[in-house]
Amino acid sequence: MATEGPGQVSGKPDGEWLRVHPASPFIRGWVALAAIGYFFGRDTFERLLQGRPLMDDMFAGRVPFLVAGGGLVLLLSVLGFIMTWYFTRYQVAEGYVRVNTGFLFKQQRQARLDRVQAIDIVQPLLARVFGLAELKFEVADAGESAVRLAYLRIDDARQLRATILARAAGLEPDPERPEAALPEAPEFPVLAVPPSRLVGSLLLSEQSFFVVLGAVASVVLSTITDNRSFYFYLIPAVLGLAAAYWGSFNKGYNFTAAISPDGIRLRYGLLDTQAQTLPPGRIQALKVTQPPLWRIFGWYRMQVNVAGYGGPGSNGEAASRTTILPVGVLADVMRMLSLVLPDPGTADPARVFGAGLTGLAPAGAASGAETPAGVSSGGAPDGGFVTSPRRVRLLAPLGWRRNGFAATDTALLIRSGRLWRELVVVPHQRTQSMALHQGPLARRFRVADLVLHTTAGPVSPRVIQAGLDEARALFDAQAARAREARKRQTSEQWLAQVAPEATADRHTPDHPQNHEEGPQHG
Amino acid sequence: MRTEAIDPPGISWLRVSPKYVTVRLVEWAVGNLIAVGLLSLPIVFTLAGWWVWLPLWLAITVPAVMLLLAVWRLLLIPRQVRAIGYAERDDDLLIRSGIFFQRTLVVPYGRMQYVDIGVGPVERALGLCTLKLHTASAGTNAEIPGLPADEGARLREQLSARGAARLAGL
Numbered sequence: 001m002a003t004e005g006p007g008q009v010s011g012k013p014d015g016e017w018l019r020v021h022p023a024s025p026f027i028r029g030w031v032a033l034a035a036i037g038y039f040f041g042r043d044t045f046e047r048l049l050q051g052r053p054l055m056d057d058m059f060a061g062r063v064p065f066l067v068a069g070g071g072l073v074l075l076l077s078v079l080g081f082i083m084t085w086y087f088t089r090y091q092v093a094e095g096y097v098r099v100n101t102g103f104l105f106k107q108q109r110q111a112r113l114d115r116v117q118a119i120d121i122v123q124p125l126l127a128r129v130f131g132l133a134e135l136k137f138e139v140a141d142a143g144e145s146a147v148r149l150a151y152l153r154i155d156d157a158r159q160l161r162a163t164i165l166a167r168a169a170g171l172e173p174d175p176e177r178p179e180a181a182l183p184e185a186p187e188f189p190v191l192a193v194p195p196s197r198l199v200g201s202l203l204l205s206e207q208s209f210f211v212v213l214g215a216v217a218s219v220v221l222s223t224i225t226d227n228r229s230f231y232f233y234l235i236p237a238v239l240g241l242a243a244a245y246w247g248s249f250n251k252g253y254n255f256t257a258a259i260s261p262d263g264i265r266l267r268y269g270l271l272d273t274q275a276q277t278l279p280p281g282r283i284q285a286l287k288v289t290q291p292p293l294w295r296i297f298g299w300y301r302m303q304v305n306v307a308g309y310g311g312p313g314s315n316g317e318a319a320s321r322t323t324i325l326p327v328g329v330l331a332d333v334m335r336m337l338s339l340v341l342p343d344p345g346t347a348d349p350a351r352v353f354g355a356g357l358t359g360l361a362p363a364g365a366a367s368g369a370e371t372p373a374g375v376s377s378g379g380a381p382d383g384g385f386v387t388s389p390r391r392v393r394l395l396a397p398l399g400w401r402r403n404g405f406a407a408t409d410t411a412l413l414i415r416s417g418r419l420w421r422e423l424v425v426v427p428h429q430r431t432q433s434m435a436l437h438q439g440p441l442a443r444r445f446r447v448a449d450l451v452l453h454t455t456a457g458p459v460s461p462r463v464i465q466a467g468l469d470e471a472r473a474l475f476d477a478q479a480a481r482a483r484e485a486r487k488r489q490t491s492e493q494w495l496a497q498v499a500p501e502a503t504a505d506r507h508t509p510d511h512p513q514n515h516e517e518g519p520q521h522g
Numbered sequence: 523m524r525t526e527a528i529d530p531p532g533i534s535w536l537r538v539s540p541k542y543v544t545v546r547l548v549e550w551a552v553g554n555l556i557a558v559g560l561l562s563l564p565i566v567f568t569l570a571g572w573w574v575w576l577p578l579w580l581a582i583t584v585p586a587v588m589l590l591l592a593v594w595r596l597l598l599i600p601r602q603v604r605a606i607g608y609a610e611r612d613d614d615l616l617i618r619s620g621i622f623f624q625r626t627l628v629v630p631y632g633r634m635q636y637v638d639i640g641v642g643p644v645e646r647a648l649g650l651c652t653l654k655l656h657t658a659s660a661g662t663n664a665e666i667p668g669l670p671a672d673e674g675a676r677l678r679e680q681l682s683a684r685g686a687a688r689l690a691g692l
Contacts, residue, residue, distance in 0.1 A: 307658060432659040435627040436528045443624075448528050453661035460661070468528065476530055479628050483613050486632055486688075 017089045017100075024151040025081035027127050032077075040070070090149055092163060097137075099147055111139040111147045116168045117282045117307045120321070121157050121275040128273065133157040137164065138308025146308065158184060161277065165262040168279065187260035190339065191332045193325075197299070198252050201327035202245055204293040211241060252326040257336065264339050266324060276321065282306055283340050284430045285452075286324075287459040288333055288357060290421040300333045300357070301326060304340070305457030322458050333357070341427065345409030352406060355383025356415045356423040361401040385415065386474075389467040392445050396465060403464045405450075405474065410485070412452070412478060414463050424461045426452050428478075429485035436475055450474060529618055529626050535607030541648045542606075542668025546599045548644045554592035561585040608666050613688065615655070615681065617664055629664050632688035633657045637678050641671075653677055 026033070087103040098110040119137040127133060132151035139147060152160065162184040202208070218234060253270035263279035284305040294300070302325035309322050325336050337353060338344070346352050359382050387404035388396065396403065398418040406413045412431075414424040431452055438448040448471040450463040466474065529535075564581040567573040601621055609616040614630045638654040645651060651674040655664035669677065 431630075432633050432657040433627060433629040433662040433664065435625050438528045438624045440622050451661070453657065453659035455658050456660050472528065472530060475626070475628070479614060479630070482630060483632075486630070 017091050019085065019089055020149055021132055021151050021153060022085055023130060023132065025085050027124075027130065027132065027151055029077075029081060030126055036074075092160070092167070095167065097147060097164065099149065109147055111137065113164060113168045114170070115139050116164060116279065118279070118309065119161055119164060119277045121154075121161060123154070123269075123273045125271045127151050128271075135160055138306065162262075165277065165279065169262065185260040185262045187258040187265055190257045190259055190335055191325075191328065192257075193252065193255040193327060193332075195253060197297075197327055198249065198255070200297065201294065201299055201301075202248055204291070204296070204299075206291050206293075207241070207244065209293065248326075251320040252323075255326055257324070257339075259339050264324070268320070268326075274320075278304075278306060278324075280342075283427075285427075285454040285457065285459040285461055286337075286340055286425045288337075288423040288425075289417075290357070292419050294327075295421075298329055299327050300330070302328070302333060302336055303458045305454050305459045307455040309457060319458075330354075330357070337425070341411055341425065343410050345411060349408075352383040352408060352413070353423070355385055356406065356413045356425075357421065359383055359385060359402075359415070360418075361385065361387040361404065363401060385413075386466070386470055388447065388465045389470075392447055392465050395441070395445060395447075400465070403466075405463045405466065407474070407477070407481065412461075412481075414452075414461050416462075416464050424459055426454065426461050427485070428481045429488070430454060431478065431482040434475060434478060436471060447471070450478075452478075527618075528624055530616075533609045533611075533616065535609050535616075535618065538603065538606050538608075538666065538668035539648075539650055539670050539673075540603070542650060543600050543603050544648060545642070545644045545650065545668060546603060547596075550592070550596055550599060554588075554595070558585050558588050558592060561588055603668065606667065610677075610680070615664075617666060627662075627664055629655050629657060629662060630688070631681065631684040633662075634681060634685040637681050637685075639674055639678055650674075655681070 083103050084101070087106075088099070088101050090097065090099045092113075095113050096110045097113060098108060100106065100108050117138040119135070122134045122136055123132070124134075127150075131154050133154045134148060134150035135152060135157045136146045136148045149157075149160070165185070214237075218231070222231070250270045250272070252268060255266070255268040258265040258267075260277075263277050263282070266274075266276040266278070268274060284307060286305075287303045288300050289303070290300050301323065303322050304324050306322065309318060324340075325332060328336070334350065334353065338349075344353070361382050383406060385404040385406045387402065388400040390400070393400045399416065402418045402421075403416045405415070411425050411427045414426070416422050416424075431454070433453045435451045435453070436448050437451060442448060442465065445465075446468045447465040448468055450466060450471050452461040454461065463471070463474070562585045564573065564576055565578075565585070568576050568578050568581045598621070602619075605621050605624075606619045607617070613632075614628050616626065616628050618624070618626045635656050635658060638656065640652045640654060641650070642652070645668075649671050650668050651671050652665060652667045653669055653674050654666075655662065657664075666677075
């Protein structure tokens with residue numbers, strides 16, 4: 001059993017307990033091993049180079065003890081590694097993935113497959129060298145974060161991902177041939193971000209703006225004060241910035257997106273590579289932003305909230321995982337939008353979403369008089385967006401023509417920001433709860449903010465300073481729309497929801513599918 | 523002050539127990555009196571001559587301002603408690619609160635993951651409880667404080683039953 005290794009994941013019948021790759025603890029603990037090696041090795045090496053004796057005289061008599069002690073430590077850690085490996089086992093059965101770890105304090109984690117929110121294959125550099133990968137999936141079950149399996153052989157990881165996704169989609173294994181490996185869903189490339197554009201986007205980012213500002217300030221300061229010494233204090237800052245740029249470059253390099261029946265596939269990374277899969281309907285909210293300098297080239301960035309991916313910016317990992325497009329032109333944005341929201345719910349998505357990205361209400365129009373909330377586009381100007389009433393131009397002199405919302409049949413679009421343009425899209429069936437907020441100043445101007453609550457992430461949808469009547473109408477209409485959308489969404493298993501033609505290329509025709517859904521145009 | 527509210531029209535709000543004012547008063551006393559007391563210590567020190575660096579007017583002004591703010595907050599408490607309301611609709615629960623900074627929250631029953639009831643020491647003495655709803659979003663800060671214990675229990679059962687009937691995924 002132990003000699004079988006981790007392979008043949010779905011080649012085994014259900015319920016088989018499997019182990020991760022034997023080398024995994026060493027790959028995880030390589031930093032510690034390398035540190036020990038470096039610590040002892042460097043000293044010995046230096047002594048050899050200098051022609052000194054290998055040991056000081058005072059230690060010379062105790063060499064056997066030292067060697068024995070060191071050997072014992074090494075042996076114990078290797079034994080510990082082997083024990084952790086031996087007692088880490090996983091199983092895919094009965095709609096659950098179970099992972100057992102620990103030999104003194106045993107821990108079993110189990111994750112319901114139909115609650116899988118996202119699944120990643122991560123390859124740190126060293127694991128990549130050895131052809132191994134970590135499988136990590138987020139489950140919205142008990143608020144616990146990711147379940148991790150590290151490390152599997154890359155093929156096994158892919159196979160296991162296919163199995164988990166197929167089960168999560170509601171595809172049962174063929175009862176006649178349970179050994180048959182489930183095929184990986186075919187995927188079609190959608191877009192790629194060329195490295196030149198990535199570099200350009202980094203150079204034109206907000207960060208760079210402040211770098212230039214800081215540089216100018218220090219040069220000016222140094223000429224005024226005639227003092228060069230404080231450049232030394234800038235060294236840590238420069239190093240930190242270089243690390244930040246490198247991090248963004250390393251994460252965003254070679255970014256590609258593809259679509260498969262299992263969801264959106266994202267791949268990126270220079271040294272450490274990562275392949276994310278976001279199953280359909282798992283994206284809770286989406287944000288398209290454009291910093292001022294990116295306007296020169298018409299670039300946009302897209303970020304999403306996915307349950308389990310966690311908060312904004314807390315660490316680099318969360319930031320890169322929630323980014324579904326680090327930098328892209330308008331066509332890329334529209335393509336990604338069509339993947340995330342296959343049914344835009346409007347007859348003219350290009351115009352409505354285009355207005356959301358760059359639109360501005362006509363200066364003269366009193367938009368409060370327009371038909372309020374809930375009218376999906378039609379022939380309305382400005383893509384059907386309802387913006388702040390003219391009376392708030394004192395509160396938001398720049399933003400009042402821009403801040404607004406529009407509702408299609410499937411999603412609510414919230415746009416804001418004149419300089420830092422932003423468009424937030426929340427599918428109706430993903431709305432958790434809503435709140436209207438109004439402070440004293442807003443009451444004077446008869447406006448209110450509407451906040452939509454979604455899972456933790458970089459996107460926090462908020463309709464800013466909508467007219468009171470519009471906000472109240474939206475509050476009611478949105479509650480009704482969310483209710484309707486939730487009724488239509490019956491199952492967590494997405495094969496039961498998505499249109500049959502989208503999955504036909506993958507699954508056998510005898511698979512039971514519900515056809516109660518209306519046609520969707522993908 | 524009863525200007526146009528942000529609530530949807532035509533809703534009969536259920537109010538929380540007036541006894542909740544007492545809970546808020548105790549909380550207010552614990553927080554503000556200690557703060558004002560601590561800030562008043564420099565007056566004693568200055569008058570006693572231990573501290574000479576601090577001008578007396580400053581030693582008096584700071585706690586006085588704090589006291590003024592505290593009294594202001596004290597006067598607001600009864601109205602704030604009266605402003606808390608909730609309403610059960612067919613498909614969602616509405617919660618409103620606040621007088622200056624108003625908030626009206628709607629939580630669909632199908633989105634509720636679990637319902638908490640918390641009872642603090644003062645609340646227990648008065649037979650009150652605090653009901654808290656949790657959805658998948660941390661931003662849903664849905665709390666109804668100052669419910670009578672039996673009303674809290676009734677609401678919890680009601681909400682759980684309705685939630686189970688309408689449960690949706692994420």
